[in-house]
Amino acid sequence: MxxxxxxxxxxxxxxxxxxxxxxxxxxxxxxxxxxxxxxxxxxxxxxxxxxxxxxxxxxxxxxxxxxxxxxxxxxAHAMLVDEDSTEHEIPLSDLSAARAGGQLIHPETGYPVEDFETKIFPxxxxxxxxxxxxx
Missing domain, CATH: 1.10.10 (Arc Repressor Mutant, subunit A)
Known part of the structure; x- marks a missing residue:
């Protein structure tokens, strides 16, 4: 095509x-x-x-x-920009699961990301x- x-x-x-x-x-x-x-x-x-x-x-x-x-x-893709401005690409399946469960786990620290929706950029x-x- x-x-x-x-x-x-x-x-x-x-x-x-x-x-x-x-x-x-x-x-x-x-x-x-x-x-x-x-x-x-x-x-x-x-x-x-x-x-x-x-x-x-x-x-x-x-x-x-x-x-x-x-x-x-x-x-479409999603990027997490954390407190120290480090960027982490987040698989859309992980983002969907986080939205469904109300919690996104930081890909490096393993801790929940507080108020993650404000730190996700499409x-x-x-x-x-x-x-x-x-x-």
Whole structure:
């Protein structure tokens, strides 16, 4: 599947919805920068890619569309930033379990992370589907 096929898939599913232009802007950005610069796409970097002034509901919807299982251009990840600003990638399955159980265990210390939801930051990377399409 090519990047253009991913784009067509978005257009076919969402037609003339205004959100499609934001999806296009994100896909264009992802195609135009070196792959190494796409290793940690944050809400702020995707906001900049779309030239939006703020992260709003439309941008969040575009990110949701691109990370949905049907389009799958982006993969979602989570980062724990602890008290000393050390970053730890947290598997989404661990985050789901923590949310269900109300407790996240620190990957290094083994202790519960107090108020863990405020220390988790989502980020996105190009999916294998997008990488294959970009080649």
């Amino acid at each position: 090519s990047a253009e096929q991913i784009r067509r898939e978005v257009h076919n599913r969402w037609g003339n919805e205004p959100i499609v232009s934001l999806c296009d802007a994100i896909l264009n950005y992802m195609e135009s920068v070196p792959r190494a610069q796409l290793e940690m796409l944050t809400f702020a970097s995707l906001q900049a890619a779309t030239s939006k002034e703020v992260v709003d509901a439309d941008l969040l919807l575009a990110i949701t569309i691109l990370s949905s299982s049907s389009v799958a251009a982006l993969d 980020f996105f990377v190009p999916s294998a589907k997008f990488d294959a399409a970009a080649q």
